[in-house]
Amino acid sequence: MYSKITTGALIGIHAIPVTVEADIAAGLPAFSMVGSPGSEVRESRDRVWAALKNVGLPMPASHITINLSPADVRKEGTSYDLPIAISILQAMELLTPEETKDKLFVGELGLSGEIKPVRGVLPIVQSAREYGIKECVVPLENAPEGSVVPDVVTRGASDIMSLYNYLKGEHGVSLPVFHTDTDKLLSESKDRVTFDFSEVSGQEDAKRAALISAAGFHSLLLTGPPGAGKTMISKRIPGIMPGMSIDECLEVTAVHSVAGMLPPGKALITSRTFQNPHHTLSKAAMMGGGSKPHPGAVSLAHRSVLFLDELPEFQRDIIDSLRQPLEEHRINIQRAAYSAEYPADFLLVCAMNPCPCGYYPDRNKCTCTEPMIRKYRGKVSGPILDRIDLCVQLNAVKISDIKQSRTGSGIGSLELRKKVERARKMQEERYKGTGIRFNSDLNSSETEKYCRLGEPESEFMSDIYEKLSLSARAYHRIIRVSRTIADLDGCAEISIPHLAEAASYRPSDDYWRR
Amino acid sequence: MIKNSFDPVRVSENDRPYAYAVCSCIRAQAGRVFALLGHFGSYKGILYAPEKEISAISGNKELAADIKSIGSKDPLKEYETLVNKRIRLILHGDDDYPGKLLTIPDPPPALFVKGRMPDKETMSVAVIGARECSEYGAHIARALGEALGREKINLISGMARGIDGISQEAALTAGGYSAGILGCGVDICYPSGNRKLYEALIEKGALISTYAPGTEARSILFPPRNRIVSGMADAVVVIEARQRSGTLITVDMALEQGRDVYAVPGRITDRTSDGCNGLLGQGAQVFLSPEIFIREITEHRLGVSNARTAKRRRKFEGSEEALPNLSPEAMHIYSLLDHSPRSVEDIAAMAGREYTVSTVRLLLMQIVINGYAGQISPGVYIKV
Numbered sequence: 001m002y003s004k005i006t007t008g009a010l011i012g013i014h015a016i017p018v019t020v021e022a023d024i025a026a027g028l029p030a031f032s033m034v035g036s037p038g039s040e041v042r043e044s045r046d047r048v049w050a051a052l053k054n055v056g057l058p059m060p061a062s063h064i065t066i067n068l069s070p071a072d073v074r075k076e077g078t079s080y081d082l083p084i085a086i087s088i089l090q091a092m093e094l095l096t097p098e099e100t101k102d103k104l105f106v107g108e109l110g111l112s113g114e115i116k117p118v119r120g121v122l123p124i125v126q127s128a129r130e131y132g133i134k135e136c137v138v139p140l141e142n143a144p145e146g147s148v149v150p151d152v153v154t155r156g157a158s159d160i161m162s163l164y165n166y167l168k169g170e171h172g173v174s175l176p177v178f179h180t181d182t183d184k185l186l187s188e189s190k191d192r193v194t195f196d197f198s199e200v201s202g203q204e205d206a207k208r209a210a211l212i213s214a215a216g217f218h219s220l221l222l223t224g225p226p227g228a229g230k231t232m233i234s235k236r237i238p239g240i241m242p243g244m245s246i247d248e249c250l251e252v253t254a255v256h257s258v259a260g261m262l263p264p265g266k267a268l269i270t271s272r273t274f275q276n277p278h279h280t281l282s283k284a285a286m287m288g289g290g291s292k293p294h295p296g297a298v299s300l301a302h303r304s305v306l307f308l309d310e311l312p313e314f315q316r317d318i319i320d321s322l323r324q325p326l327e328e329h330r331i332n333i334q335r336a337a338y339s340a341e342y343p344a345d346f347l348l349v350c351a352m353n354p355c356p357c358g359y360y361p362d363r364n365k366c367t368c369t370e371p372m373i374r375k376y377r378g379k380v381s382g383p384i385l386d387r388i389d390l391c392v393q394l395n396a397v398k399i400s401d402i403k404q405s406r407t408g409s410g411i412g413s414l415e416l417r418k419k420v421e422r423a424r425k426m427q428e429e430r431y432k433g434t435g436i437r438f439n440s441d442l443n444s445s446e447t448e449k450y451c452r453l454g455e456p457e458s459e460f461m462s463d464i465y466e467k468l469s470l471s472a473r474a475y476h477r478i479i480r481v482s483r484t485i486a487d488l489d490g491c492a493e494i495s496i497p498h499l500a501e502a503a504s505y506r507p508s509d510d511y512w513r514r
Numbered sequence: 515m516i517k518n519s520f521d522p523v524r525v526s527e528n529d530r531p532y533a534y535a536v537c538s539c540i541r542a543q544a545g546r547v548f549a550l551l552g553h554f555g556s557y558k559g560i561l562y563a564p565e566k567e568i569s570a571i572s573g574n575k576e577l578a579a580d581i582k583s584i585g586s587k588d589p590l591k592e593y594e595t596l597v598n599k600r601i602r603l604i605l606h607g608d609d610d611y612p613g614k615l616l617t618i619p620d621p622p623p624a625l626f627v628k629g630r631m632p633d634k635e636t637m638s639v640a641v642i643g644a645r646e647c648s649e650y651g652a653h654i655a656r657a658l659g660e661a662l663g664r665e666k667i668n669l670i671s672g673m674a675r676g677i678d679g680i681s682q683e684a685a686l687t688a689g690g691y692s693a694g695i696l697g698c699g700v701d702i703c704y705p706s707g708n709r710k711l712y713e714a715l716i717e718k719g720a721l722i723s724t725y726a727p728g729t730e731a732r733s734i735l736f737p738p739r740n741r742i743v744s745g746m747a748d749a750v751v752v753i754e755a756r757q758r759s760g761t762l763i764t765v766d767m768a769l770e771q772g773r774d775v776y777a778v779p780g781r782i783t784d785r786t787s788d789g790c791n792g793l794l795g796q797g798a799q800v801f802l803s804p805e806i807f808i809r810e811i812t813e814h815r816l817g818v819s820n821a822r823t824a825k826r827r828r829k830f831e832g833s834e835e836a837l838p839n840l841s842p843e844a845m846h847i848y849s850l851l852d853h854s855p856r857s858v859e860d861i862a863a864m865a866g867r868e869y870t871v872s873t874v875r876l877l878l879m880q881i882v883i884n885g886y887a888g889q890i891s892p893g894v895y896i897k898v
Binding site for chain 1: 645675859872882891
């Protein structure tokens with residue numbers, strides 16, 4: 001009385017198939033589980049026992065052994081309940097091997113036998129397809145996300161009894177098969193914008209910076225008094241980034257699925273997200289990790305915007321650790337118990353007040369002392385400032401601006417997105433086959449190669465270099481930003497106006513001096 | 515009995531260590547010290563007099579206790595350390611003692627000095643103002659400091675953050691002399707952010723304090739030092755002050771000492787100029803430009819009548835400002851800049867519809883490169 005059932009284990013945002021083996025032998029009643037089960041997996045013994053009893057399929061009073069193989073991969077989460085239950089039913093000879101052949105099961109069980117949603121269904125179904133499995137039985141709530149994977153039948157099950165009847169081929173019993181037309185989903189979301197830039201009154205300067213930021217994936221810092229609209233503008237940046245490709249959608253959905261952050265019933269995340277973590281978050285919440293592998297805010301912001309409001313309030317070491325994902329576009333988490341890798345390719349947008357009260361340099365309102373202001377700015381980690389390409393100051397909103405927005409002027413997000421898409425297209429063509437995606441990806445030698453300056457332009461840059469007392473790093477940064485501005489203008493060559501505008505987004509190093 | 519002015523009494527070389535000991539006490543004010551000196555004849559006499567007697571004559575019990583506790587140390591040894599630290603002790607009655615301080619009520623019995631004392635023949639101007647100054651105030655402080663430095667007029671100030679430090683730095687850079695009057699010992703750099711200025715003052719000017727070396731800065735020590743700032747000057751210029759500020763306390767002392775007070779006018783919407791505008795309303799002299807100010811105080815010293823100054827002032831036609839050599843578009847943007855900070859957003863809004871923010875940023879950059887504007891924080895510009 002031995003059985004084999006297939007399920008999946010998560011590794012990062014990917015999955016590998018796991019075989020659940022059950023054996024029922026004569027002997028003293030016992031239920032033992034081997035094969036590196038985590039604590040949640042260990043608990044499944046009690047849930048499975050009660051669930052099977054309550055649906056009228058009680059487990060025999062025998063020696064039951066469960067093995068999860070490969071045994072050297074640590075199993076975490078609650079998704080093993082259902083495959084364990086099915087493997088026991090098969091070992092009890094209530095199900096035949098033919099009835100579960102080429103099927104994969106995931107799900108958590110309630111004591112009544114109901115099947116509850118779990119994390120990471122999308123990557124598990126994706127891996128099932130790779131390994132030639134024909135059918136996946138997943139919790140009903142998770143069925144939509146599984147159904148985006150082609151060539152695999154995804155069925156949603158709500159309780160173990162109906163699943164049992166379906167597997168037995170009882171007449172008239174079927175589990176719903178889910179289909180998702182991903183092309184349709186993508187085209188539907190194409191021209192949809194949740195937050196529109198036309199709702200932002202005034203702040204043309206900040207909007208321009210947001211446009212450049214989205215076009216070249218340049219990190220952005222907004223400063224300004226409270227209520228100026230720093231958050232409002234940041235929230236609208238995902239909406240002007242180009243629409244996501246199906247591969248991007250699948251990656252982003254997988255991260256959210258693994259994090260358990262996918263809204264119930266949602267099949268696919270088709271629009272760019274906006275991650276706005278509070279400054280009190282822990283390092284594990286930002287970078288991912290914890291006692292069990294879990295993607296953090298940097299991964300949830302994958303292919304989109306990571307917005308850090310009140311930048312000086314964040315713990316310094318958390319901000320400093322953003323360096324790896326900013327450079328490698330992914331995050332490696334190494335713990336004693338596991339190691340995991342999550343994607344983390346985000347656009348960094350930060351906001352801060354210019355001083356503790358927020359009104360500097362308006363000395364009518366601001367009475368902060370010079371040391372207070374320096375100390376406040378000094379809290380921002382230097383290495384991160386080094387990686388910020390664009391810096392703008394927002395004004396307090398004037399009443400005339402508010403009135404103007406009511407009459408509905410101002411450029412809209414869709415129009416801005418078209419400009420961004422054009423600029424991205426130019427970058428795509430320029431960097432074809434090099435692995436570089438955006439101007440902001442260029443390192444200094446690549447900058448020299450792809451952003452060659454003419455005679456007057458390089459003279460202008462040496463002028464700026466002296467006048468603004470730039471560092472070599474800042475020098476290349478300005479050239480990269482000017483490349484994006486030229487792309488927005490549709491220009492093949494960088495000219496002086498592009499350089500001048502790019503340079504004006506960098507505060508002199510003096511500003512950050514502590 | 516505390517008198518209002520005191521005849522300078524020369525202190526003998528032997529008595530100086532004891533004078534140092536007595537004057538090290540923070541409560542050793544002029545009236546008390548001179549009363550004691552009159553009674554006991556020498557500082558040595560004061561130091562070793564019975565506590566009760568000191569208390570009765572000076573009218574201050576704490577001072578008596580302070581003197582007694584300091585008297586328990588070896589005054590000669592302490593004095594030697596002072597000399598080794600290259601700090602000079604200038605006593606009321608010494609040749610180096612600033613003549614102007616002799617005329618103020620309550621002149622300090624002793625000054626501690628690092629650097630060289632101002633030349634007695636040269637005119638001195640005190641520059642005072644807010645620590646949290648605006649860019650406008652900083653600009654005027656710089657311009658005035660420069661002008662005074664160029665004209666070799668001594669600049670007296672408090673080496674504080676803001677107006678004080680900015681004007682002193684400018685004066686030294688322009689090759690002038692400046693004295694910083696401290697509210698702590700001259701061996702202590704307060705505020706610590708002014709370390710560079712502190713060292714420059716020792717080298718090219720002076721640090722002066724009425725407090726003994728080693729005295730830490732405390733808020734109660736500052737108002738008394740302000741009277742030395744105004745006391746050492748012929749005229750006092752107030753650059754920026756909020757209503758009810760420490761700067762206005764200095765002005766009160768300057769008026770008490772009979773110094774000319776000049777105030778730099780500001781916009782009535784600027785809270786940082788409320789103090790100055792208020793002073794002008796009360797009849798302070800108006801500061802129109804560094805050049806006009808210097809001409810006025812020089813004429814005043816030469817005995818030109820106030821009436822003539824007033825008449826010329828009525829005819830004042832504004833200060834000349836050299837126009838930068840820029841393209842017409844850049845000139846347009848330049849005309850929108852001010853000595854108070856303006857953001858790109860503001861400038862773009864004022865520039866008119868045909869100027870996009872990216873054009874404005876381009877033109878601003880040209881102006882910055884040509885040295886006519888500066889960026890004080892991201893996207894915020896001022897005229898230079």
